[in-house]
Structures are given as C-alpha cells and as structure tokens.
Amino acid sequence: MSTTPGTTETFSGKRRQESPEADSLRMGCGWSRGTTGKPWILIETTQGDSHPGSIHLGDLAEFVEKGVLAADGAPAHYACTDICDGIAQGTAGMDYSLPSREVMTMACEMHANAGHADGAVFLSGCDKSLPAHLIAMLRINRPAIVVPGGVMDSGPEGFTLEGVGTMYAKKRRGELNDTDYEFLRSNACPSSGSCAFFGTAATMQMLSEAMGLAQPSTALIPAHLNALKDSARSAGTRVLELISEDLRPRDIFTQETLENALIVHAATGGSTNALIHLAAMAQEAGLDFSYEKVNEINRRVPFILNLKPSGRFNCNMIWYAGGIHRILWELRGFLNLNTKSVTGLTLGENLEILDRTGHFQQMPGYLANYGATVKDLIRPVSEPLAPTGSIRVLFGNLAPEGAVVKVSAWLKDQNDTAEKKIYAARVFDTQQVALEAIFAGKINPGDAIIIRYEGPAASGMPEQFYVTEAIASNPILATSTALITDGRFSGATRGPALGHVCPEAARGGPIAVVEEGDEIEIDLNACSLNIIGVKATNHPNSVGENTGTKASSVDDIAQILQMRLDEWVAPRPKYNQGLLGIYTRCALPVHEGGGLSTL
Known part of the structure; x- marks a missing residue:
C-alpha cells in the first residue's frame, strides 16, 4: 500500500x-x-x-x-x-x-x-x-x-590498523625488521x-x-x-x-x-x-x-x-x-x-x-x-572489567573547563586511580617536535609531555596518535610519563593521554603558559589536573633572579600563572584562508562540540 x-x-x-x-x-x-x-x-x-x-x-x-x-x-x-x-x-x-x-x-x-x-x-x-x-x-x-x-x-592474527602505529614506533627503535613491518602494514585493512x-x-x-x-x-x-x-x-x-x-x-x-x-x-x-x-x-x-x-x-x-x-x-x-x-x-x-x-x-x-x-x-x-x-x-554488569566507567574529565588550574582521559586504555587496573602522580613539564608547540624528542630519547620517566596550540582555534584540533603510540609502545615511558594536550586523540589511543584541555592555548588557556620544569599533578580519583609547582622568578616573594625556587602554594601559583597570562601574546594565526581559516576563526570550544559558531 x-x-x-x-x-x-x-x-x-x-x-x-x-x-x-x-x-x-x-x-x-x-x-x-x-x-x-x-x-x-x-x-x-x-x-x-x-x-x-x-x-x-x-x-x-x-x-x-x-x-x-x-x-x-x-x-x-x-x-x-x-x-x-x-x-x-x-x-x-x-x-x-x-x-x-x-x-x-x-x-x-x-x-x-x-x-x-x-x-x-x-x-x-x-x-x-x-x-x-x-x-x-x-x-x-x-x-x-x-x-x-x-x-x-581483521588482518593476520587479529592485526588491525591501529597496530601500524605501534609497529612503526618499534621499527624506529630497531625492534622490528622491514620485512615484518611491511607485511603487517600491507594486511592491516583486508x-x-x-x-x-x-x-x-x-x-x-x-x-x-x-x-x-x-x-x-x-x-x-x-x-x-x-x-x-x-x-x-x-x-x-x-x-x-x-x-x-x-x-x-x-x-x-x-x-x-x-x-x-x-x-x-x-x-x-x-x-x-x-x-x-x-x-x-x-x-x-x-x-x-x-x-x-x-x-x-x-x-x-x-x-x-x-x-x-x-x-x-x-x-x-x-x-x-x-x-x-x-x-x-x-x-x-x-x-x-x-x-x-x-x-x-x-x-x-x-x-x-x-x-x-x-x-x-x-x-x-x-x-x-x-x-x-x-x-x-560483553561482561555482565555483576562481573565488570572495572566497577566504574572508562572516562574521566579532569578540572583544575591547568584545565579550568576540563580535560578528558580514557582511563580504561591507560590503567591495567582501573581501580588504581587513588594515587596522585606528579610530573615535570616538557613543553612543545607542535606534535611533530614532541615526536622527534621521544624518538631521540629526550623524554625521561617523570616527564609530562605538553603539546599545545593543537586545539580547534589553533589548527583545527588534529589527533596526536603517533605521539601516543610512541609513548604507549615504550614499556618505560608508558608507565612513567603522561601526555597532556589541547588537541585530541585517535579512538585507537592507549596509554597516559589527557586531551581536549580547555580553554585551549590559542584562546589564552593556562596551557599556553606552562613552562619547562613546572610540576603537574594528575589525580584521577579527584578528577583534577593542576600545576602545583612553578618557577618563582619575577614573583614578588621570590629570592633573587633565577634562583630555581619553586612556588607551591595555591595563591602563589595562581598569581604567577596570571602574570604569565598577562604577558602572553597570542601567536599569529596558522591559517588565514580557505576552510581552515574559517574554521579556526569560528570554531566553538571542544566542550561545546567544536562546531562552527553562527554568532
């Protein structure tokens, strides 16, 4: 009918x-x-x-x-x-x-x-x-x-595309020969x-x-x-x-x-x-x-x-x-x-x-x-893989409007969220430079890799997949470092990866003024992401110039971050024309969906 x-x-x-x-x-x-x-x-x-x-x-x-x-x-x-x-x-x-x-x-x-x-x-x-x-x-x-x-x-032995990034990292480290690498790469998408x-x-x-x-x-x-x-x-x-x-x-x-x-x-x-x-x-x-x-x-x-x-x-x-x-x-x-x-x-x-x-x-x-x-x-809810969900959104002075982490792809034991972890900031303005630093052995246990100017308003918010794989495929770095970025991640991402930091660097978020050596605390249990120690140089309470003294009180850190932000100058736009010129000028914040503002 x-x-x-x-x-x-x-x-x-x-x-x-x-x-x-x-x-x-x-x-x-x-x-x-x-x-x-x-x-x-x-x-x-x-x-x-x-x-x-x-x-x-x-x-x-x-x-x-x-x-x-x-x-x-x-x-x-x-x-x-x-x-x-x-x-x-x-x-x-x-x-x-x-x-x-x-x-x-x-x-x-x-x-x-x-x-x-x-x-x-x-x-x-x-x-x-x-x-x-x-x-x-x-x-x-x-x-x-x-x-x-x-x-x-799936490819051979269940191999899938996300494994190519892992194999590439292993090849770069000399852990995989060219023949095996090319075989897996050729059969990842059958x-x-x-x-x-x-x-x-x-x-x-x-x-x-x-x-x-x-x-x-x-x-x-x-x-x-x-x-x-x-x-x-x-x-x-x-x-x-x-x-x-x-x-x-x-x-x-x-x-x-x-x-x-x-x-x-x-x-x-x-x-x-x-x-x-x-x-x-x-x-x-x-x-x-x-x-x-x-x-x-x-x-x-x-x-x-x-x-x-x-x-x-x-x-x-x-x-x-x-x-x-x-x-x-x-x-x-x-x-x-x-x-x-x-x-x-x-x-x-x-x-x-x-x-x-x-x-x-x-x-x-x-x-x-x-x-x-x-x-x-599919596990019964009475016998789950973990008693809580796979995602945490962290807030704090580094991410006032949030940062997202998939704990299910980071922690082998998802109950292990109570421990606070403190890292020293290593700051990069592009993922390419960060990736080369990882492969060159310049990232050490205890480092937090900060990749900024990768949000919607900066560059369209690209994924940082190869960086995450370079970390996750390295047994030492995977358990001793963290990645923090205003960019986003591939769905295949695993390991210690915190993304979607908002406000993003290009819009004057605190991530724009993180400096080398700043101490960063990640507390998954409290859902917090904070700078807890900064260089005290040029702060009224510091002792002389470049003393290396660390400010650690909440008020001192807030004052120093505000001083840095007051002195911060936005970089020149990466794109001025075409689709990316339009998008980077008009993109909504990531927690609002990253669409185009019609205002």
Whole structure:
C-alpha cells in the first residue's frame, strides 16, 4: 500500500508548487511524471575512493533505493565523501579532520533543503562522516534513518590498523625488521568497512544504534555480510513509514537519549572523540551537555566491553555476540528504556522483541568460529572489567573547563586511580617536535609531555596518535610519563593521554603558559589536573633572579600563572584562508562540540 500523501501535503509537494521547473529536472534524471508526486527521499552517502569505510557505500545505497521503491517513494542519490583520518594522520592534512565534519553536515543540509527531501537515509560509518550525518539529521529534522556502513575484517592474527602505529614506533627503535613491518602494514585493512578496532568509527556506529537513530542490530555488521545489504534495504522501506508517522530525529534524540549515549559510552570504553560529537549533537538540538554529567555517569556505570584498545578483541566480533542491543540489554538497569527509536518503538520494546524472538540466543553461534563466548566480549554488569566507567574529565588550574582521559586504555587496573602522580613539564608547540624528542630519547620517566596550540582555534584540533603510540609502545615511558594536550586523540589511543584541555592555548588557556620544569599533578580519583609547582622568578616573594625556587602554594601559583597570562601574546594565526581559516576563526570550544559558531 502506498504511503504517498497528497501532493501539497509533503515538503516536496509544497516546494514543487513553488518551483515548476523541479519536476522537469527530475524527469531529466530519469524519473517519470508519476514518480515526482511521491515522497522524495534523499539517499546521502560518503561514497568515494577516500578509504575502505566509504568505498562500498555506493553499492550499499542501491539497496536503500530498492527499499524506497518497494515502499512507493522516489529515491535520489547524493554524496559528499569524507577524508580518512588514517591517511591524514601525522601530517598537516589531519588539521582538516574535525573541520570536515562541518563541511559534510552543511552538504547534507544543502542537499536535503535545496533538493526538497521529505525524508532521508544516511549511509556512513567512519570517524567524521557518521557524526556529520547525525548532526545533519537533527538540523534538517525531517524523518530519517542512519545506516552504519559496517566494519572490515581483521588482518593476520587479529592485526588491525591501529597496530601500524605501534609497529612503526618499534621499527624506529630497531625492534622490528622491514620485512615484518611491511607485511603487517600491507594486511592491516583486508576489506571494506570501518577499522576493526574500537575507535571513533566503531564508537559512533554503536551510539547511532544506542540512540535509536539507526535500526536495531545494524551497527558494526561485518561489511562482507548480506546482513548489511538487508539493513540498507530495510531502512529504505522504513523511512517512508516514518514520513507517514511524522517521527522526526528530534523526537528521538532527547535529553534522556543523550544520557543513554553517555552511559553506553562509559560502559564500553568508546573513543574520547565521541564526547565532542555528542556535545555537537546536543548543541544542534538545544540539549544540555556537561562534563560534570559525564563524570557523574562514569562514577556509577561499570566498564563491561572487552574490545581493543581497552581490551582484547576486535570490534568486528561484537555483532556476532548479539550486536549493540546485546550491550544495551546488559545495561538495561542503567538506561532510560522509554526513549524512542526509528522503529517507532521504545528502546525497551526493541529489547523485549529481540529477547523474545531469540536474537540474543541465536547470534552467539557465530562466536564459536572464534572460540569465544558472549561473556568474553560483553561482561555482565555483576562481573565488570572495572566497577566504574572508562572516562574521566579532569578540572583544575591547568584545565579550568576540563580535560578528558580514557582511563580504561591507560590503567591495567582501573581501580588504581587513588594515587596522585606528579610530573615535570616538557613543553612543545607542535606534535611533530614532541615526536622527534621521544624518538631521540629526550623524554625521561617523570616527564609530562605538553603539546599545545593543537586545539580547534589553533589548527583545527588534529589527533596526536603517533605521539601516543610512541609513548604507549615504550614499556618505560608508558608507565612513567603522561601526555597532556589541547588537541585530541585517535579512538585507537592507549596509554597516559589527557586531551581536549580547555580553554585551549590559542584562546589564552593556562596551557599556553606552562613552562619547562613546572610540576603537574594528575589525580584521577579527584578528577583534577593542576600545576602545583612553578618557577618563582619575577614573583614578588621570590629570592633573587633565577634562583630555581619553586612556588607551591595555591595563591602563589595562581598569581604567577596570571602574570604569565598577562604577558602572553597570542601567536599569529596558522591559517588565514580557505576552510581552515574559517574554521579556526569560528570554531566553538571542544566542550561545546567544536562546531562552527553562527554568532
């Protein structure tokens, strides 16, 4: 039965009345006169040769089209491909990564609004494309579904892309020969789909389903399975029903949904980048997002997911364990089960159906192929990997507005958060210089590597992945140093890495005036990050010049930091033109999502 409303009742119908050329141009694309009166469905993908996570999406979009046609809709294909964080990693190209999210979001907005779409199906699966599509759904706010693009296979012995950074660091240290290095590098990405470690792409696929914006059991499907095609076809059919039901993304993404997402993120050790994207979604939808809420949730939600980089397994196995809803089933005592989803049912109702139909019992049969069980991957909340969540947000005189750390990827024993750790600052204004210092043996136990001018307003907020891998792959540095930056990290990051320091250096945050040798205290239990000792030179209470005396009282340190800030001069902008010129001038702070200010 057709779900087609009357011609002037739809968004496209009203626009067609205003634009008599619209039908002519659609028919020039192969539509019939009868097709133009049906609901217009935008099929938006990031199809392109940009990376394995997008290269297959054009083929997948054909299955969405089949679903749309079966439901008597009029499909139209649009695309804005993404860049690959892995290809850009460690180069100036990485400065484009977070800004690219804004470009794709605006492209979707443009395609939907100028193309008169009544509804949309978004196909994406990687670090910035899926967040862009989720933000675009909320901005457009017409019936829509996300189809996550699936996950690639693992390489030899479970090797995945994030291991290349580790192998590179070992090669630089003379611990790995060229032949083995090239073999692993050549086989790290053996198929299409997003990377098989639990990084940003996998985290955002998971959260899109957990938030009800993707259909149940459609996130992190191994990309080679027919189930991925079925999910695409089903989305094409379902979006026509959403139009009839007038169920819109902002009806689904509510304050309770956002809290559910933060709970799932805490329990799974998801990428810290997800906090940026969730903040941006909240900004778009007019919801409240706060780091205080993140900490409150992480104090009460256990950590239960055993996936790399925080755990043992690759994320291409999670669908075999019952998928994201199997995680939600385990967490159901913590979640708001009355939130809506694109199925038209609540989260609780979706879970009940999957349980009643045997989904959770049948799917783990796949795990037998790997000699694994559901409990190996998803621990019961009564037997968690750790009693508290995977994330801490630290505050203090070095990060008045917060700094984010994934403790699940740092501490072997996540209960080991009570010990205060004190470090001596080693200050770098770029990650490249810091990386060379590490490889040159110039970083010692007890050092805190400060990398600044890498925030949104400075350089677009690139990831610092190769620095974190150089530290984490070194047994001595991994247990005796820390990295603190106003930049961000790859979802693959492990080890002692604190990022998202805010205010950032380029906007006059305290990190801009940290000096060599300043004493920095990290207290994970108290969620604090403070400078506790500074050179007292030029302070009224100092004894002579360059005495090396340390000021350690809170008041003295506050005075010295303020003196430094009063004398601080902002560096010349790194970018003045083009996309990065616009982004660095207009970017919101990271705790507000790092989007573009419209003020």
